[in-house]
Ligand SMILES: Nc1nc2c(ncn2[C@@H]2O[C@H](COP(=O)(O)OP(=O)(O)O)[C@@H](O)[C@H]2O)c(=O)[nH]1
């Protein structure tokens with residue numbers, strides 16, 4: 361890879377997706393990674409929550425105990441971490457490095473506490489908020505997903521009210537995608553990232 365390609369790679373900005381549980385972050389991310397698998401890499405977070413059906417350790421999350429996570433946090437291994445709906449979640453330095461060392465654009469899926477923490481770092485990502493069309497739709501999608509207990513669902517809906525309000529604050533997000541019709545939301549997400557996608561394509565075609 362030429363020196364200019366390396367320089368170009370180094371100015372690729374990571375991407376932060378954030379939004380309420382059930383808003384469609386994972387669904388949109390799966391479509392994006394499927395269409396641009398040689399452009400984006402997912403930052404695999406750590407969490408103390410239990411895996412859902414179909415979730416693979418090391419792919420969707422690093423599933424760890426609270427003691428393991430807390431000692432890693434205390435050891436300075438994390439860029440940020442947060443308590444959400446009774447579990448710990450966090451982005452390790454290694455998770456971001458694992459993507460960037462492969463010259464891919466690093467995508468993080470984090471909550472609003474994570475957004476606030478990342479803004480205090482030099483990561484300088486593109487911030488994209490994924491929002492449901494209404495709270496009622498969000499509740500229906502979460503219920504239909506069948507991953508939450510009633511208690512967890514209520515906790516997540518309460519957190520969603522704060523996440524929705526946070527997304528309306530000025531100067532927080534670079535783009536806000538209302539995930540009503542999936543295909544339309546996906547097109548909006550792609551448009552928001554097209555400049556970065558083309559940077560990688562240009563680098564790959566010149567190297
Ligand atoms: N701060 C932070 N939040 C995270 C991280 N990984 C996931 N989250 C957030 O934790 C919340 C719950 O994630 P999850 O349990 O997978 O539920 P889902 O959003 O409904 O799929 C979501 O808002 C995620 O964006 C992380 O590394 N840091």
Ligand SMILES: Nc1ncnc2c1ncn2[C@@H]1O[C@H](COP(=O)(O)OP(=O)(O)O)[C@@H](O)[C@H]1O
Nearest residue numbers: 381382383384385386387501505539540541542
């Ligand atoms: N635009 C949409 N229309 C209808 N259902 C959707 C849409 N986007 C996502 N879903 C469904 O809503 C649920 C929550 O989506 P998911 O991607 O898991 O959200 P998140 O990762 O933000 O928690 C999933 O069952 C998903 O299939």
